Amino acid sequence: MTTGGLGRAEADRGDKGGVRTALAGLTTRGRSFFAAGIAAAICAYVLGQSDLLRVGLLLAVLPLICATVLYRTRYRVAGSRRLSPARVPAGSEARVHLRMDNVSRLPTGLLMLQDRVPYVLGPRPRFVLDRVEPGGRREVSYRVRSDLRGRYPLGPLQLRLTDPFGMCELTRSFSTYDTLTVIPRVEPLPPVRLSGEAKGYGEGRQRSLALAGEDDLIPRGYRYGDDLRRVHWRSTARYGELMVRREEQPQRSRCTVFLDTRGLAFQGAGPDSAFEWAVSGTASVLVHMLERGFSVRLLTDTGTSVPGEGADGFAGANQESADAAGMMMDTLAVIDHSDDTGLSRAYDVLRSGNEGLLVAFFGDLDEEQASVAAKMRQRSGRAVAFLLDSDTWVREPSDVPGPLARSEEGLRMLREAGWTALSVPRGASLTDLWSQADRERTGVGVTGGITGEGAS
Known part of the structure; x- marks a missing residue:
């Protein structure tokens, strides 16, 4: 909300400043009246015509009076x-x-x-x-x-x-x-099971050990209405007041969405460029996984994670999901190309913990960076990569030597490392690619990328 007023404090700028401001505000009509009045007054003085002098003075003074009155008006x-x-x-x-x-x-x-x-x-x-x-x-x-x-x-x-x-x-x-x-634009995605789970909640293979053992149990004070069967008698004897066990909270499955922002990995600019497609795809996956109940974070090649460093950078509780989604969308709204030439900083972040599902949007990968990207898979339960060959986005299909020739080597290295890797040609639909990634995970369908606009 914007609020303000136009009062005395804004108008009082001193006498000289006020005169200059008032005269500067004269319109073409006001300047014409003032010039005509001065000319008429000079002619009246030369010719000795008193009536013409009065007319000239009236024409010259009228715009000055209007400017003075308008300037001194105190509108609030x-x-x-x-x-x-x-x-x-x-x-x-x-x-x-x-x-x-x-x-x-x-x-x-x-x-x-x-x-x-x-x-x-x-x-x-x-x-x-x-x-x-x-x-x-x-x-x-x-x-x-x-x-x-x-x-x-x-x-x-x-x-x-x-x-x-x-x-x-x-x-x-x-x-x-x-x-x-x-x-960025958000494209609705179908509810596939890329991570092997239908929802982001559940027992899962990555359940926190802190929830499984009684040694790590943290009781709380009894509240009116608590079930007496949850009373923790050992803690009650220790603290001298009635203590109950906390209700066990289901561990949320994790999902890291990686966005390659290296300037040298993308060509072209504008809303239809490869980089903008990658940003829009990242936003779509983030929103989709949050809606599915996953604990999500955004990671870039600079090693920066959103929403933050707490709890390994992931958005945790339900009440934080909306805030986390807003933070990630605000970040993607202004994200731009980075000056980094490699993916090593992002790899250092990923290898420090168990990431669950990893969804990555890569630009052009040379052999060295494709090797680094392949190693990102090591700490993830399942990894899906969308590899954008930006050369196909800035040239006509007839100018590209062979279908998706530049990305074939990167795709091969990623797939050998266990990635579900797909090529992203110009005009591809993320919805179709998302479904195809699920089919490749289950061994159904072709293993190549989508080769036509809007095809699956």
Whole structure:
């Protein structure tokens, strides 16, 4: 929300500054009147015509009076802005609601309202507000849309004040602004069983040992309504008060989604580039796995993990899932190419723990980096890789020597290391690739990548 006022503190800038501001606000009509009045006054002095002199003085003084009165007018106006929604997928529209309140005891004149928006969101919206009565309110709205993800500032809000004769216009600005976050497009994915589990909850093979042994049991104090069968008598005797065993919480299966952001691994730019497809695919997998009940984190080639370092960087409890999803989407909204040339830092993070399911989006891989990527599989229960051959994204299919020739060696190395690896040609559908990865896991279907746009 943006709030502010146009009062005395904003207008008082000293006499000299006030004169300069008032004169600078003269419109073309006001300057023309002033110039015509000066010319008429000079001619009247030369010709000795007193009537013409009075007309000249009137023409010259009128715009000065309008500018002075407008500058000294003390409008107290409060403005607010509301985004609906504040986080929107690329290619979708958001609506911006503006509200102006006249908090003074005097009515306003004609107000021209303008909001500053980046050019990628569209033209600057402008509105004309009629006279606003004391305590009155005016509401307007406009839409913004961007095909490019990012964070875009909206504001500050500007008011253009004008006098009834159109001789002078002055601009007043509010000081605050809001931010619209454009996140990557999210594609709905089918509920496959890439990890061998239907849901992210359950006993599972990776269940925490702390939940299995009584030695690690942490009791809590008795609360009204607790089942007496859960009373832990040993702790009760030790602490001198009634203690009960905590309810065992199911361990959430883990999923790490890796995004290769190396600048040298991707060619091209724009919303239809290979890198943007990888970012959108990463966002789709993150949202899908969170909805399936997994504990998820985002990892990049720089070794940075989102949502954070707590609990190995994974989003844990249910109440944290929405916040974690928001943090990861905000990160993907502004993520850009890194200067790293290798994947070693991400490998160091992955080899330090048991990662569960690993889903990776790779750019171009040379032999050395394909070897590092293959080793990432060692600490994961199951690993799925989407390998983008960016050469096919910047050239026509006829210009590429052989189907997906550059990615074949990387695919072979990943598959030999146990990855379920798929090539991503230009225009491929992540939904089809996701289903194909499940078929390859179970040994059904072909083992090559999708070779046609939208094919499976």
